[in-house]
Amino acid sequence: MLEVAEARNVSLHVETATKHPANPLMERGPEGAFDQDRVFNHGCVLLDGGKYRMWYGGIREPRGGEPRPPWYDWIRCGYAESDDGIHWKRVKTRQVEWRGSRDNNILPFFRHSPLIFRDDAEPDPRRRYKAFYFWNSGEHLDIARSGKYGKTWDPRDERFLMDLFTSADGIHFERQEGEVVFPGEQARPLSLIPQSIFRDEREPDPQKRFKGYGFSSLDLRRRGTSYIWSPDCLHWTAHPELPVIDPAIRGTPPAAGGPTGQVHDTVCFPYEGYYIALYQDQHDPLNMPVELAVSRDSESFRLVLPGHKVIPVGSENEWDALTILPTTPVFRDDEIRLYYGGGTERREAGGAKRWQTLPGLATLRRDGFTSIRLDVKQCRGELTTIPFQLPDQRHQLHLNALCPSGSELRVELLDASTGKSLPGFSSEDCHPIQGDHLDTMVKWRGQEMPNRRVRLRFQFRGADQSPRLYAFWF
Numbered sequence: 001m002l003e004v005a006e007a008r009n010v011s012l013h014v015e016t017a018t019k020h021p022a023n024p025l026m027e028r029g030p031e032g033a034f035d036q037d038r039v040f041n042h043g044c045v046l047l048d049g050g051k052y053r054m055w056y057g058g059i060r061e062p063r064g065g066e067p068r069p070p071w072y073d074w075i076r077c078g079y080a081e082s083d084d085g086i087h088w089k090r091v092k093t094r095q096v097e098w099r100g101s102r103d104n105n106i107l108p109f110f111r112h113s114p115l116i117f118r119d120d121a122e123p124d125p126r127r128r129y130k131a132f133y134f135w136n137s138g139e140h141l142d143i144a145r146s147g148k149y150g151k152t153w154d155p156r157d158e159r160f161l162m163d164l165f166t167s168a169d170g171i172h173f174e175r176q177e178g179e180v181v182f183p184g185e186q187a188r189p190l191s192l193i194p195q196s197i198f199r200d201e202r203e204p205d206p207q208k209r210f211k212g213y214g215f216s217s218l219d220l221r222r223r224g225t226s227y228i229w230s231p232d233c234l235h236w237t238a239h240p241e242l243p244v245i246d247p248a249i250r251g252t253p254p255a256a257g258g259p260t261g262q263v264h265d266t267v268c269f270p271y272e273g274y275y276i277a278l279y280q281d282q283h284d285p286l287n288m289p290v291e292l293a294v295s296r297d298s299e300s301f302r303l304v305l306p307g308h309k310v311i312p313v314g315s316e317n318e319w320d321a322l323t324i325l326p327t328t329p330v331f332r333d334d335e336i337r338l339y340y341g342g343g344t345e346r347r348e349a350g351g352a353k354r355w356q357t358l359p360g361l362a363t364l365r366r367d368g369f370t371s372i373r374l375d376v377k378q379c380r381g382e383l384t385t386i387p388f389q390l391p392d393q394r395h396q397l398h399l400n401a402l403c404p405s406g407s408e409l410r411v412e413l414l415d416a417s418t419g420k421s422l423p424g425f426s427s428e429d430c431h432p433i434q435g436d437h438l439d440t441m442v443k444w445r446g447q448e449m450p451n452r453r454v455r456l457r458f459q460f461r462g463a464d465q466s467p468r469l470y471a472f473w474f
Contacts, residue, residue, distance in 0.1 A: 009381030017362035077110035407462030
């Protein structure tokens with residue numbers, strides 16, 4: 001609602017994504033496989049040259065009598081592909097030995113949180129795909145104690161270790177060692193693990209060309225969203241005021257974070273001039289749906305209607321009943337695909353409970369993170385924007401809107417200083433918008449919009465069902 005000056009009988013709604021009927025999209029691996037217990041324990045999906053590609057965290061928990069290393073040593077990265085993004089096949093890469101054989105789909109290097117993006121602005125095709133591993137707190141301590149994983153780290157340093165992997169094909173990677181530094185007087189958190197990284201072409205500062213957002217643990221009781229930046233994907237700097245999405249300000253009234261009130265995993269991505277964040281609202285470890293936040297500058301975020309879910313957990317006994325692990329969306333012409341990891345506990349034949357995750361898909365219409373609707377029991381309403389200058393040579397107003405039968409939208413063009421309708425551009429001069437449109441042009445009796453500062457006033461009309469306004473642009 002940052003562009004809204006006044007609203008009467010209308011309000012903002014967070015849209016809940018529609019879960020796909022084919023969910024879950026993959027099954028757990030067979031007995032003894034690296035992904036026997038969990039598939040998509042974090043991961044990412046790209047639509048790449050018409051093909052869907054998935055990199056996912058797979059886990060097989062040690063059974064009784066087997067060696068039991070730390071949990072972060074259980075995780076491997078699996079690779080899968082799909083023609084339609086719904087039906088997936090594990091693709092054998094034959095790079096990593098598992099139980100004496102390389103006949104599997106495991107990729108090397110990636111452990112806790114597979115994180116990959118295609119960098120189309122990269123001039124070197126050998127570095128087109130960029131992947132990342134940020135070492136967690138347990139791994140850092142193991143490295144400090146024993147040099148585990150062939151690395152060194154001093155706990156007194158105000159930095160964390162990370163690795164950058166580059167590839168021409170997204171399967172065969174080369175590794176470089178990097179770091180995350182914490183400058184100034186801020187304290188280094190317990191851990192920091194991004195779930196999303198992107199190249200930000202809108203950013204004027206070349207030192208912040210690449211941006212990463214995700215999980216951070218300030219201590220064992222307070223988790224929130226981290227934000228780091230880099231000029232080259234190797235040398236990362238943490239924002240001086242972490243977390244940028246803080247559980248302490250989520251509630252009304254604000255409350256200190258703790259085991260029953262934390263912001264856990266977060267993905268963030270640029271979208272139509274904004275930065276959209278999807279974050280896990282952790283009520284408790286067994287209730288972690290996904291909610292929405294937004295920023296104009298990539299640093300200061302507003303929580304959008306806390307408590308309203310973009311992806312809710314499933315109902316009791318469903319495969320995603322306890323947690324939703326968000327990923328950066330896949331954008332298509334008509335929809336936004338939100339791939340996620342859904343988690344629950346399953347009961348095995350012997351009665352023991354074991355955690356499982358599987359990949360799922362939920363969808364929104366294009367621009368459909370939120371909508372403006374009539375308030376309950378209201379048949380008419382209005383929304384007026386703040387003043388703005390009409391764009392040069394782009395004097396056609398477009399809407400993304402859904403107007404069910406019996407409802408409509410009209411738009412007035414107002415003089416910014418007087419608030420009066422411009423001749424030929426009143427609501428009576430506007431052809432009503434009806435039906436379902438991802439992109440429809442508003443038409444008035446007036447022939448040409450004037451080149452001046454204006455406001456827009458949207459009029460909502462509906463008896464039984466409300467129109468929904470998702471977006472407008474010139």
